[in-house]
Amino acid sequence: MDRALHLPVASLPRLDDVLGLFERGEAAGYDAAYLPETWGRDAVTTLALAAERTETIDLGTSILNVYSRSPALVGATAATLQEAADGRFRLGVGPSGPAVIENWHGVDFGNPLRRTREYVDVIRQVLSGEEVTYEGEYVDLQGFRLRCAPPDPAPPVEVAGMGPKAVELAGRFGDGWHALLFTPDGLRDRLDDLARGAELGDRDPDDLRTVLSLTCCVLEDGDRARELARRHLAFYVGGMGTYYRDALARQGFEERANAVHDAWQAGDREAALAAFDDDLLDRLAVCGTPAEAEVALDRFAAVEGLDAAAVSFPRGAEVDEIHETIDALAPV
Structure with missing residues (x-):
């Protein structure tokens, strides 16, 4: 299993701190560094600058x-x-969730699966260098064509998703799947959906790259690491609408997911954290001391079909704690 990074965009004080994480990850031997785009710094500008700062790590x-x-x-x-990354770029797209799309961008969430499918189709046409003609339910365009040489090779187009149909779509139309907030067993269930999608698309599942964004915090102060990871995951389940709550419920944790969500929505953060118990934390995160973290990471490495774990960081972690985690989980 490869080790990648899933880097924060908003919690660090300076853009230079973010770019330094790309450099640190490359020096430590990580295979790739991914950047989400939620609030804070935009991914495109940041990745363009990272391409100038790095030489070997995929972006x-x-x-x-x-x-x-x-x-x-x-x-x-x-x-x-x-072009900026000299062939090291990987495009990840997906619908995100209604809390982000409707509340932050002011757009109706609509039919996210159909919209994602149409985007993948159009993006592939654009990257081919040919003139784009497309008539879909959400996308209707004609006459667009790159006025520069198309990339050779074209970057892979990977698709994010959490539910069964979303993951099936990734297998049928994408070059890979980006997963988030999964236990090892939950991941195995969705990998079956990915394989079914690949079969529907007459594709080989082994040709698809599966990347799990995995919340990690590894410190000599193991209690501090666990606290940061717990608060981060409770925020996602409790504070980001119902999207992540429902994903966790599908994996067999409906009662606990509802307890975290309901307490958070009621403003009782301590009750939400208490509901996010140690058992659930250990199923979803790699956190604690370096020795504890390696054992936890092995549980995910044992999932057949998972190609890379992308080390992600709690939103409350300081720069030095992110550095410590990167170094502790660096590929051997």
């Missing part, structure tokens, strides 16, 4: 949502970043 989005930019623009952006 990717995880994810660009399929609402705030047109598909033609996403395709042109992917072509540009592939």
